[in-house]
Amino acid sequence: MTASALKAPLIRTLVLSVKDGLRGIRHILLSLRNRFARVARRSPAPMRQFGKVLVSHFDRIADRVDRNTSSIVHRYLDPEISRKADVAVLSRITSLDEASASVIFAKISYDNLKSVIAYLCDRLDHEGHFFVSEALGAVAYGRAAGSFQDTACESTKAAMLLQALLRVGMVRTGSSGNAATSSDADTQKIAQMSVFSAILWLIIERESTPESEDELLIDCCDLALAQAESIYQALEDVQAMADLMAFSRESV
Amino acid sequence: MNALESRPPVVFNNLGDEPVHRAIRRLRWFKSSFISQVNSVSEQTDIQFETNTEILARCFLAWLKEFEASKPDDPAERESFLGYASGMMLRRLIELEPVRHLSMPEEFDKSDPAMFWPEGYVYVMYCLNIRKLVADEAFDAGLEFSPAVADISTWWSFRENVGEMSSYAIAFLDLFAGKKPDFVTPYIFKPEDSAQSLPPSSPSQTNQATTRTASRAASRLATRLATGAETQATTAGLSCGLQIGEQNCRAVLVDNSGSLLFERNTEIAIQPDSQLATTHSAVINELLSAARDINVTLEGSSLQGLFVSVPDSLLTDSAEIQSAISANTGVAVSVMSTSTAAAVAEITLGAELPDRNFLLVWMASPIEYRMVVDGKVINDTASTRGNTPAVTDPATLAEELAATVSVLHNVMGLRQVVLAPASTEPDYPQLLGELKNRLPAIDFRYSEVPQTPEAFGAVCLQFIDIVTTTGADRTRLDS
Numbered sequence: 001m002t003a004s005a006l007k008a009p010l011i012r013t014l015v016l017s018v019k020d021g022l023r024g025i026r027h028i029l030l031s032l033r034n035r036f037a038r039v040a041r042r043s044p045a046p047m048r049q050f051g052k053v054l055v056s057h058f059d060r061i062a063d064r065v066d067r068n069t070s071s072i073v074h075r076y077l078d079p080e081i082s083r084k085a086d087v088a089v090l091s092r093i094t095s096l097d098e099a100s101a102s103v104i105f106a107k108i109s110y111d112n113l114k115s116v117i118a119y120l121c122d123r124l125d126h127e128g129h130f131f132v133s134e135a136l137g138a139v140a141y142g143r144a145a146g147s148f149q150d151t152a153c154e155s156t157k158a159a160m161l162l163q164a165l166l167r168v169g170m171v172r173t174g175s176s177g178n179a180a181t182s183s184d185a186d187t188q189k190i191a192q193m194s195v196f197s198a199i200l201w202l203i204i205e206r207e208s209t210p211e212s213e214d215e216l217l218i219d220c221c222d223l224a225l226a227q228a229e230s231i232y233q234a235l236e237d238v239q240a241m242a243d244l245m246a247f248s249r250e251s252v
Numbered sequence: 253m254n255a256l257e258s259r260p261p262v263v264f265n266n267l268g269d270e271p272v273h274r275a276i277r278r279l280r281w282f283k284s285s286f287i288s289q290v291n292s293v294s295e296q297t298d299i300q301f302e303t304n305t306e307i308l309a310r311c312f313l314a315w316l317k318e319f320e321a322s323k324p325d326d327p328a329e330r331e332s333f334l335g336y337a338s339g340m341m342l343r344r345l346i347e348l349e350p351v352r353h354l355s356m357p358e359e360f361d362k363s364d365p366a367m368f369w370p371e372g373y374v375y376v377m378y379c380l381n382i383r384k385l386v387a388d389e390a391f392d393a394g395l396e397f398s399p400a401v402a403d404i405s406t407w408w409s410f411r412e413n414v415g416e417m418s419s420y421a422i423a424f425l426d427l428f429a430g431k432k433p434d435f436v437t438p439y440i441f442k443p444e445d446s447a448q449s450l451p452p453s454s455p456s457q458t459n460q461a462t463t464r465t466a467s468r469a470a471s472r473l474a475t476r477l478a479t480g481a482e483t484q485a486t487t488a489g490l491s492c493g494l495q496i497g498e499q500n501c502r503a504v505l506v507d508n509s510g511s512l513l514f515e516r517n518t519e520i521a522i523q524p525d526s527q528l529a530t531t532h533s534a535v536i537n538e539l540l541s542a543a544r545d546i547n548v549t550l551e552g553s554s555l556q557g558l559f560v561s562v563p564d565s566l567l568t569d570s571a572e573i574q575s576a577i578s579a580n581t582g583v584a585v586s587v588m589s590t591s592t593a594a595a596v597a598e599i600t601l602g603a604e605l606p607d608r609n610f611l612l613v614w615m616a617s618p619i620e621y622r623m624v625v626d627g628k629v630i631n632d633t634a635s636t637r638g639n640t641p642a643v644t645d646p647a648t649l650a651e652e653l654a655a656t657v658s659v660l661h662n663v664m665g666l667r668q669v670v671l672a673p674a675s676t677e678p679d680y681p682q683l684l685g686e687l688k689n690r691l692p693a694i695d696f697r698y699s700e701v702p703q704t705p706e707a708f709g710a711v712c713l714q715f716i717d718i719v720t721t722t723g724a725d726r727t728r729l730d731s
Contacts, residue, residue, distance in 0.1 A: 219280045222309035252279050
């Protein structure tokens with residue numbers, strides 16, 4: 001399926017919702033498995049053995065569901081979107097009509113956020129699970145794009161997108177709440193840093209890049225972690241965030 | 253050929269058309285080039301490292317902000333700023349420690365700096381290599397590393413000093429790069445040297461640079477005048493010295509001919525660190541009591557000033573000591589370190605030295621050092637080093653001393669060292685033998701100044717003329 005086929009609003013909404021739904025099944029199964037494994041570990045010895053057998057049975061089911069949902073999503077529902085620099089830069093995305101742009105933005109952000117969240121969880125030694133909603137990514141783009149005509153500055157557009165993504169909650173917790181407003185400090189930090197990194201990756205210059213796009217994404221992530229306090233302080237202020245984005249863009 | 257010369261240079265990532273001085277201000281190249289350096293050292297030495305890229309990014313960001321804040325406007329100052337900027341980078345790397353060594357080779361040469369301090373070696377080589385690349389590319393100025401970069405005794409001193417104050421990294425990187433280091437205020441960028449060697453800049457740029465230089469000079473002059481005003485009061489009338497040793501307080505009063513008029517010795521037990529406040533309070537009380545007794549001796553007539561000498565560990569309380577004694581006795585007080593007093597004694601009463609440039613080593617615990625340049629004692633805190641507790645073990649002591657002396661020898665051409673005895677005395681013949689073996693180019697000798705009250709009293713008469721308050725003159729030693 002190509003991006004142009006997704007222009008029709010109804011189909012677009014439906015497809016993104018189906019993708020989220022399929023991923024949701026996978027996510028719930030994984031969360032249940034982990035919760036069950038934790039309970040089994042704390043049980044008395046005879047129960048623990050029984051628990052292990054059940055967890056391994058669960059793993060087989062989860063693995064099958066994971067493969068099937070991934071296959072369906074990729075084969076039938078994913079637009080052909082490359083994460084290469086010629087497509088995946090904000091200036092190129094915003095030059096498209098809003099319907100196509102929102103789909104492309106949501107897909108690229110989904111892919112980036114998955115990698116970045118895994119990296120951040122590892123760095124911060126965080127065991128929680130996150131669910132990334134592609135549909136909410138498209139919604140966020142739509143909301144931010146409404147104000148794009150007010151500015152020609154790419155860093156300001158990036159700041160608007162960051163705020164929109166955090167407000168709609170594209171990154172969600174295990175219990176499907178907005179991770180950016182979670183009461184857990186690490187969960188909140190991972191949501192904020194991951195969104196900052198994913199957006200920064202969209203606006204950095206590429207001409208002197210000696211690395212792969214994935215390595216660049218990790219660079220964005222390291223830079224976000226290094227200035228976590230500044231990011232936190234600029235979250236509610238578009239201009240401050242735009243300045244931070246501009247500085248970070250120069251520095252990566 | 254030393255271990256370093258046999259190692260091939262590191263090859264950094266391709267930059268395309270971007271010059272190094274721009275690329276280094278981007279995290280992506282900073283990170284990839286740093287990791288190339290780590291891998292290169294690992295291949296050359298068989299040391300395995302782990303790099304934390306998140307900490308590396310913090311180093312980068314901290315450095316970049318400092319860089320942008322202190323970048324000179326005057327293009328003529330950019331070449332000298334290169335040395336300062338690379339030193340700032342080394343300082344950040346040492347402070348934040350993005351690299352950790354995981355394993356060492358089974359057999360290794362302990363005199364190889366990479367084996368002595370693997371992480372420090374990676375940081376230094378990285379900063380030197382970047383500095384060389386930028387110097388070659390932007391200024392067409394070839395950079396030859398100093399032999400000090402392979403000298404293990406310099407590395408001992410480097411590691412110890414940056415552990416105490418990370419800003420010494422800036423001075424040591426200059427030393428390793430074969431440039432003149434500034435160990436007094438390494439954290440301040442000083443463009444003067446290179447500005448003289450560069451083509452003249454535009455009139456407005458020259459004016460800006462002149463204004464800045466004049467401002468710094470005025471500030472230094474003000475400091476000297478202020479210190480001079482404080483000590484001038486002590487020159488009138490009789491001279492009195494109060495000396496705090498490791499376990500005693502000595503008060504002496506001499507007249508202008510050096511005759512002893514008053515002496516008092518009191519034992520003071522120095523408490524462990526946890527009870528330092530008790531020690532300080534005892535010291536101040538004893539000083540006050542001695543000062544009152546001296547006034548009684550003089551019938552409250554002509555005493556106008558007091559010199560108080562204390563170990564470096566008590567110098568932090570100099571303001572407290574000064575105000576307490578001044579308030580209780582009504583006389584001007586000047587507080588200085590015991591090692592300064594010992595250096596003055598060596599100049600005025602010591603054996604004849606080939607010249608009047610030497611390092612005085614006050615053999616207390618911890619050891620204190622004072623530089624003497626052209627017969628003047630440099631009385632700044634940078635000329636003092638502590639943290640050498642085991643003065644009774646000649647081998648360890650010789651190793652520690654050799655490291656410091658070696659750096660001063662390399663940096664400013666130091667040739668003479670005087671070992672002055674305090675209350676704790678090591679095995680002198682063995683110590684002297686160890687030192688001469690390690691550094692045959694240095695003339696080591698013992699002080700023959702008697703540690704008597706008269707000698708100390710006589711020393712007090714000489715303080716004003718001999719002690720300078722800044723280290724500005726130290727760089728003259730090698731000239």
